Amino acid sequence: FGGGGxxxxxxxxxxxxxxxDRCIQRYPGLYGSDDRIQACMTELGVPLTKEPGFHQYDVYGxxxxxxxxxxxxxxxTLHHIDVVQPIFPKMKRSRAL
Known part of the structure; x- marks a missing residue:
């Protein structure tokens, strides 16, 4: 599991x-750091801003x-880039991206 960050x-x-620490204890039903941080941000009155460059889905091939x-x-961000094919010959995945 994991997310786009x-x-x-x-x-x-x-x-x-x-x-x-106190905030997280108030939300035991939330799973994952992103849910918990967003709940605490809401308590502080900070809105969530969607950034289209964050990707949580798995990409293969x-x-x-x-x-x-x-x-x-x-x-x-891309999730699990270790399972994608390199897009440039003779270049490591992380460098190519």
């Missing part, structure tokens, strides 16, 4: 550090179709 500002990280159809936005 998330990013937070330094200022938000400082605010979360003051209350995160050839990435060319995904890359060709990806919106004009930064490709921030």
């Amino acid at each position: 998330f990013a937070i500002s330094y200022a938000l990280a400082l605010e979360l550090s003051k209350m995160q 050839d990435l060319l179709g995904l890359l060709g159809a990806h919106p004009v936005a930064p490709l921030v």
Whole structure:
């Protein structure tokens, strides 16, 4: 399991550090760090911003179709890139991306 990840500002990280342990205990039914952090952000009044470059789905094999159809936005994360075929000959996956 896993997700596409998330990013937070330094200022938000400082605010979360003051209350995160207590906040997480209030949400025992939530699974995963992204759900828990979002719940704590809501308590702080910080809205969630969707970034189209974060991808939680698993991608296997050839990435060319995904890359060709990806919106004009930064490709921030891909989930499990260790199982995709390299898109440039003689180049490691991480370097090619």
